[in-house]
Amino acid sequence: MMPPAERLLFCATASRPRPAERGRAEPYAQPARWGTLTKLYEYIKSTYITHSSDHSPKARLSLLRKLELRMPNAMLPVRLYECRGFRRVADVHPQMVLTGIMGRLHNLRNPSETLEWDGIPKSFEFRVDRQLIKVAVWAFKKPAQSWRGSHGVLFTLNGQTHATLPDSFFDRNDVGMNPLRKSLLVIVDCSDISSTHESALMMTSRDRLADSLFAKQIKDRMETGGGSWENADHLVDGWHLSEGVAEMRLRLPDTATAGDVLHLKFTVVNDNHETPEFVSTIELVVQPPKESSVPPGTPPQPRLPKGDAPQIREVREEDWDQQVPEPFDGNTALRRIDGGNGTYELRYNADNKWLRKKISRSKSEDQAADLRHQFGVVMAALGLAVMGAHQRASNDKSDHSDHAENGKPDMSVNELIEWCTSAAAPVVASIHSLTTASLGTDDNE
Numbered sequence: 001m002m003p004p005a006e007r008l009l010f011c012a013t014a015s016r017p018r019p020a021e022r023g024r025a026e027p028y029a030q031p032a033r034w035g036t037l038t039k040l041y042e043y044i045k046s047t048y049i050t051h052s053s054d055h056s057p058k059a060r061l062s063l064l065r066k067l068e069l070r071m072p073n074a075m076l077p078v079r080l081y082e083c084r085g086f087r088r089v090a091d092v093h094p095q096m097v098l099t100g101i102m103g104r105l106h107n108l109r110n111p112s113e114t115l116e117w118d119g120i121p122k123s124f125e126f127r128v129d130r131q132l133i134k135v136a137v138w139a140f141k142k143p144a145q146s147w148r149g150s151h152g153v154l155f156t157l158n159g160q161t162h163a164t165l166p167d168s169f170f171d172r173n174d175v176g177m178n179p180l181r182k183s184l185l186v187i188v189d190c191s192d193i194s195s196t197h198e199s200a201l202m203m204t205s206r207d208r209l210a211d212s213l214f215a216k217q218i219k220d221r222m223e224t225g226g227g228s229w230e231n232a233d234h235l236v237d238g239w240h241l242s243e244g245v246a247e248m249r250l251r252l253p254d255t256a257t258a259g260d261v262l263h264l265k266f267t268v269v270n271d272n273h274e275t276p277e278f279v280s281t282i283e284l285v286v287q288p289p290k291e292s293s294v295p296p297g298t299p300p301q302p303r304l305p306k307g308d309a310p311q312i313r314e315v316r317e318e319d320w321d322q323q324v325p326e327p328f329d330g331n332t333a334l335r336r337i338d339g340g341n342g343t344y345e346l347r348y349n350a351d352n353k354w355l356r357k358k359i360s361r362s363k364s365e366d367q368a369a370d371l372r373h374q375f376g377v378v379m380a381a382l383g384l385a386v387m388g389a390h391q392r393a394s395n396d397k398s399d400h401s402d403h404a405e406n407g408k409p410d411m412s413v414n415e416l417i418e419w420c421t422s423a424a425a426p427v428v429a430s431i432h433s434l435t436t437a438s439l440g441t442d443d444n445e
Contacts, residue, residue, distance in 0.1 A: 019081040027083040064096055069148060072187055073159035074100040100159065101147065102187065105138060115140060121187075128217045131197050134189040135222070143182035150369040153186045153222070155202070155209065162190075162202045163209045165219075166369035168314045168376070173345070175223050178311075188222070207365065211318045258288040311345035312380045314372065323347065330356075333421035333428075334379040336387075336414050346383050348376040354429040371429075378428050383417045390416055 017037035018030035064080060071078070078098040099107070111119020116139035123136045140147065148154075152167030170177040170184055177184060190201060200214040209215040256262070261283060268278040320328035323335065330353035338344045349355075350372040362368040390413045411419065 019083055027081075064098060065101075065147065065149075067098055068101045068104060069151060069154065070161050071098065071159060072100045072154055072156055072161060073102045073189075074098060075159050101185075102136075113141070126221050128221060129197065129214060131190075131193040131214075133218060133221070134192070136187045136189070138185040138187070139180065140183045140185070144185060145182065148185050149366045150373070151366075152181070152184060153188060155188045155190055157198065157202075158191050162206045164207075164365065165209075166314075166372065168350075168369075168373055169222075171311070172223055172313060173311060186222075188218075216318060252286060256286050258286055260286040262286065310343075310380075310384075312376060313345055313347045314350045314376060315347050317351040320349075320351075331422050331425070332418070333425040334383045334417060336383060336417050338414070346380045348379045350376065352425050352429070354426045358429045375429060379421050379425075382421055382424060382428075386417050386420050387413055 014031040014033045015037075016028045016031050017035070018028075018032050020026040020029035067078075067080075068074075080096045080098055082094055082096070105111070105115065105119070105121075108114055108119060121136040121138045123134065125132060125134050127133065150166050151164045152169045153165035154161045155163040155165075167181050167184070169175065169186075170181045190198070193201065197214055199210075200212045201210060201218065202208075203210050209219075252262075262285075264282040264284065266280045266282070268280075315323060315328060320332075324337070328335070328349050330351070332349045333352050334346060334348045336344050336346055352375070355371065355375050359368045359371055362371060
């Protein structure tokens with residue numbers, strides 16, 4: 001405790017911290033004899049309005065939404081008074097009550113319009129080092145950026161968020177929820193762990209997970225999901241209709257055999273227009289497994305994807321040592337991992353030293369997560385471009401007996417991808433931080 005002589009004190013029977021209750025909220029209008037006043041600074045920009053009813057995919061998080069992510073299960077409601085000069089907002093919503101995102105989702109008037117599973121989250125529990133971890137999975141019917149920004153996973157203690165993972169977590173192979181990446185929110189309740197494990201899980205800054213074995217074990221268990229990802233899988237299987245084009249992915253029943261005939265009926269309803277239902281019937285005949293046309297013993301040939309993009313995985317610093325054929329380091333940008341049978345995945349270094357340098361100047365966790373994701377997308381695109389160029393060059397050389405110039409052997413495609421992306425990382429990181437800053441300066445642009 002600071003000695004009394006060094007504390008900032010003043011004598012008064014009452015102060016005036018409370019805003020006016022009626023009409024437009026005016027700060028410091030009502031006296032109070034007791035209580036605590038917390039003043040928030042640096043909330044002047046129009047991006048931090050208190051209320052937002054815009055739930056479009058491009059909507060920005062309001063201050064209310066940001067605070068509700070920080071207190072997803074608030075023990076007590078918090079009243080916010082809008083006392084700044086945003087007349088359009090302040091006149092309509094001078095006061096707002098913060099209940100936490102879990103409270104807001106539980107209290108939706110028509111949850112089935114916003115959420116899957118009739119508004120009830122899927123939940124599961126697991127233990128790591130005898131510590132109980134409780135997980136709730138919320139699935140939105142539309143992209144949920146206006147609800148949770150780029151956050152995919154919230155780690156909470158006693159109703160408050162102490163660490164987050166970006167929604168790129170759902171891209172991981174064991175999770176396999178890339179199609180629902182923008183529509184899922186996972187809340188991990190760690191309130192039952194011991195204080196020792198709490199220190200091992202969270203950084204002292206309480207803004208991210210610690211680099212510890214306990215934190216890694218929890219993330220590993222989160223990837224398998226205790227069966228919850230299988231519960232969400234039916235949201236991926238099905239069809240997506242956009243501009244008259246339907247995309248469909250189905251799984252055969254476990255009991256299906258060759259020759260079985262499956263009859264399916266799809267009904268499309270447009271809730272926004274008074275038009276009759278569109279009904280389509282499909283008859284599927286189960287075929288026997290297709291035999292490979294490749295002769296036995298033929299080594300698999302890497303191929304560029306046709307239709308589906310390759311799996312793109314984010315690698316953080318705590319997972320560098322687990323990478324093959326050798327660990328990542330600060331210079332690594334992208335690596336292609338061959339999976340056999342001509343398949344592969346692209347892994348980008350989300351803690352590349354040049355990217356981290358730019359992220360250190362970011363103004364929020366959301367912006368940092370966006371920079372990492374965009375860096376990965378650009379690196380993956382660059383990697384695919386290198387693969388295409390390498391394949392074309394290989395085809396051109398197939399008519400010549402010499403496959404080397406000046407006696408020097410060619411790089412493999414994997415070596416070439418890693419070399420090119422590492423060389424390009426400083427430029428890519430700079431371009432992305434500059435572009436993001438220029439696009440995010442004003443809500444009205």
